[in-house]
Amino acid sequence: MAELSTERLSRVFAALADPTRRDIVARLSEGDATVGQLAEPYGVSVQAVSKHIKVLEEAGLVSRSRDAQRRPCHLEAEVFDLMTGWIERYRRRAEERFQRLDAVLAAMDDLQDNDQRGVAS
Amino acid sequence: MAELSTERLSRVFAALADPTRRDIVARLSEGDATVGQLAEPYGVSVQAVSKHIKVLEEAGLVSRSRDAQRRPCHLEAEVFDLMTGWIERYRRRAEERFQRLDAVLAAMDDLQDNDQRGVAS
DNA sequence: GCTGTATTCAACCGATCGGTTGAATAGCGT
DNA sequence: ACGCTATTCAACCGATCGGTTGAATACAGC
Numbered sequence: 001m002a003e004l005s006t007e008r009l010s011r012v013f014a015a016l017a018d019p020t021r022r023d024i025v026a027r028l029s030e031g032d033a034t035v036g037q038l039a040e041p042y043g044v045s046v047q048a049v050s051k052h053i054k055v056l057e058e059a060g061l062v063s064r065s066r067d068a069q070r071r072p073c074h075l076e077a078e079v080f081d082l083m084t085g086w087i088e089r090y091r092r093r094a095e096e097r098f099q100r101l102d103a104v105l106a107a108m109d110d111l112q113d114n115d116q117r118g119v120a121s
Numbered sequence: 122m123a124e125l126s127t128e129r130l131s132r133v134f135a136a137l138a139d140p141t142r143r144d145i146v147a148r149l150s151e152g153d154a155t156v157g158q159l160a161e162p163y164g165v166s167v168q169a170v171s172k173h174i175k176v177l178e179e180a181g182l183v184s185r186s187r188d189a190q191r192r193p194c195h196l197e198a199e200v201f202d203l204m205t206g207w208i209e210r211y212r213r214r215a216e217e218r219f220q221r222l223d224a225v226l227a228a229m230d231d232l233q234d235n236d237q238r239g240v241a242s
Numbered sequence: 243g244c245t246g247t248a249t250t251c252a253a254c255c256g257a258t259c260g261g262t263t264g265a266a267t268a269g270c271g272t
Numbered sequence: 273a274c275g276c277t278a279t280t281c282a283a284c285c286g287a288t289c290g291g292t293t294g295a296a297t298a299c300a301g302c
Contacts (some may be wrong), residue, residue: 014138018260019127021208027167029214036278048261050280054260069269069278077215087201093150111228116228121179139290157248169291176289190248190270190299 005082008060013085015059020044021052025061028075035071124188125126126203133204136180141165142173149196156192 016022024038039049053073058061060079064071138141145159160170174194177183180202185192 002246006143007131009143010138010140013134015133017131017138019131019258022127022130024210029211029218031218034278035280044260046279046280047263047281051260054280075211075215077212080212084205084208087205090147090196091198091201095151097150114162141290155248155251165290166292168251168293184255192249219257236299 007088011059012079015055015061018052018055020049021056024049024052024056025075028062028073031075032072034073036068038073046065062066071108076117129201130207132180133182133200136176136182139173139176142177145170145173145177145194146196149183150193150198153195155188155194159194190195219238 014024019044023042027033029040035046035050035053038044038053042049053062053064056073057064060078063074063076065074068071137146148154148159149216156167156171156174159169159174163170174183174185177194178185182196182197184197187193196225201242
């Protein structure tokens with residue numbers, strides 16, 4: 001029953017691939033806001049923003065509550081861990097590989113040093 | 122002349138929104154590989170994989186060299202910093218806000234304590 | 243120079259995306 | 273009950289996406 005996370009990861013990355021949605025996330029990091037409030041700054045319809053929020057919600061980045069006819073949006077920052085977890089895993093692997101390569105190059109340098117000061121070329 | 126990074130960030134997030142491309146990145150973290158090698162495990166054509174690599178390349182996640190007719194792919198892990206930088210910025214803001222909220226709630230608890238043990242209800 | 247291998251280019255296809263407009267729904271305040 | 277506000281649903285549109293097939297290009301080896 002594993003590998004739900006790959007679908008989830010795809011949703012999160014896809015959600016943040018849009019600059020308007022990233023900006024919404026940025027603004028929500030300063031505090032909760034309603035759809036109407038979020039829509040104001042952009043040159044698009046409220047419906048478009050509503051769709052963006054739905055995408056963020058389905059990615060688990062945003063949750064919503066109720067306040068009369070308003071539906072305030074709240075940033076769920078824990079989801080970021082999913083991304084940083086993935087990223088750091090492969091960054092670490094790449095860096096380890098880089099260090100091993102460094103070690104090999106150093107070893108080759110040593111060999112060359114021995115060659116130069118030792119037997120032959 | 123700023124805000125080149127927003128376009129770049131969009132490309133990186135969009136590139137990683139596809140599970141096949143994430144898997145390619147994962148495999149490249151273990152070492153460089155050619156298009157042909159990368160294509161084998163997936164049930165898609167070499168051309169499709171070639172397109173995926175192009176997307177990763179334009180996002181700056183992959184660079185390529187030349188070895189005869191082969192074009193080995195190399196993971197450029199530094200780009201990850203762009204993402205983690207963005208993510209951490211807003212995670213931090215959200216957490217700070219959360220702590221402030223915590224402080225407010227604690228203050229309200231104090232007030233209530235005083236009310237209970239002090240003057241009136 | 244020809245053959246085989248590795249990769250890309252080009253055109254096409256159905257699905258999804260980000261946007262629109264218009265109508266529906268939900269919940270105040272009077 | 274009515275009107276105002278906030279939000280969503282539904283249908284549509286052009287653009288982009290992930291995939292295909294078929295042809296072109298680039299290079300090594302015989």
